[in-house]
Amino acid sequence: AQSVAQPEDQVNVAEGNPLTVKCTYSVSGNPYLFWYVQYPNRGLQFLLKYITGDNLVKGSYGFEAEFNKSQTSFHLKKPSALVSDSALYFCAVRAGNTGFQKLVFGTGTRLLVSP
Amino acid sequence: DAGVIQSPRHEVTEMGQEVTLRCKPISGHDYLFWYRQTMMRGLELLIYFNNNVPIDDSGMPEDRFSAKMPNASFSTLKIQPSEPRDSAVYFCASTRGVGADTQYFGPGTRLTVL
Numbered sequence: 001a002q003s004v005a006q007p008e009d010q011v012n013v014a015e016g017n018p019l020t021v022k023c024t025y026s027v028s029g030n031p032y033l034f035w036y037v038q039y040p041n042r043g044l045q046f047l048l049k050y051i052t053g054d055n056l057v058k059g060s061y062g063f064e065a066e067f068n069k070s071q072t073s074f075h076l077k078k079p080s081a082l083v084s085d086s087a088l089y090f091c092a093v094r095a096g097n098t099g100f101q102k103l104v105f106g107t108g109t110r111l112l113v114s115p
Numbered sequence: 116d117a118g119v120i121q122s123p124r125h126e127v128t129e130m131g132q133e134v135t136l137r138c139k140p141i142s143g144h145d146y147l148f149w150y151r152q153t154m155m156r157g158l159e160l161l162i163y164f165n166n167n168v169p170i171d172d173s174g175m176p177e178d179r180f181s182a183k184m185p186n187a188s189f190s191t192l193k194i195q196p197s198e199p200r201d202s203a204v205y206f207c208a209s210t211r212g213v214g215a216d217t218q219y220f221g222p223g224t225r226l227t228v229l
Contacts, residue, residue: 034217043119043206043220044158090158094216102171103218107157 002027004093006106013081014114021076021109023091033074034092034103035065044090050074061085081113119221121207127227133195136224138207139188148218149182149192150206158206164190165212197228 003026013019025031032051036044048059055067065076076089088108094101120139128134140147148163162172167184175182179198184190194201204225208218 032216036220041222041225043222044208044218046217046219049217101216102160102163103216105158 002031002093002095002104004091004104004106006089006091006109008109009107010110010112012112012114015083016080019078019081019085019111019113021089021091021111023074023076023106024072025074025091025093026072027093027095029095031074032094032101033065033067035059035063035074035076036090036092036105038088038090038108040087047076047089081111083113083115086111086113119207119209119219121205121221121224123224124222125225125227127229128197129229130198131196132228133193134197134201134226134228136192136205136207136226138190138192138221140190140207140209141219142188144209144211144219145187146210146212146216146218147184147190148206148208148210149190150208150220151203152206152223153203161192194226197226199228202226202228 005024034049035047037047038044047063048057050057050067058064063078067074088110090108091106092103094103122137145166149161151159161174162182164184182192204223206220206223208220210216210218
């Protein structure tokens, strides 16, 4: 069975500094990996995904994530944080088998960017 | 496209009452999901449908919960009778079941059971 771990409940960073939100996963076979963001009182919004190919994936709002197979990680990064990036971030994984597979979400990491 | 639409956005009810949550998926999507989000348990998948057929309802907490999808553009999640511990935000999401299956979420229904 697949699983996702987000080891940090909250990440604090100053505006303009780089940010990293950590995610590690466990899945049989090749993973499909996702990051979603949730702003207050909103649904989850898709940020980016890794399926295959280049290990560095670029997504919305200047975010990127690096797939590291040996460390089974998929950390979310941004070179320069904005106050408006403050939100709840979810990592998710599914097995990359043929056919439909459910997404398994992590517990979420709250990002707080201070001015 | 308007995205996934959910109604109502907020629902306050008393214990024992029936609650019905509604969802309209994105047109052309053949998978529909119901999730529940609470502080204690995070985001839980309750049930999902493929082509209007329930595929996996193992996440439905108990018999008080039921979900239907009478056609490709409408689904309901019903709780009868409701209890205070059902208070949560309920999300509906949809996707096309090809490729990597990016799911698109609705804005959610915040349910409060008094």
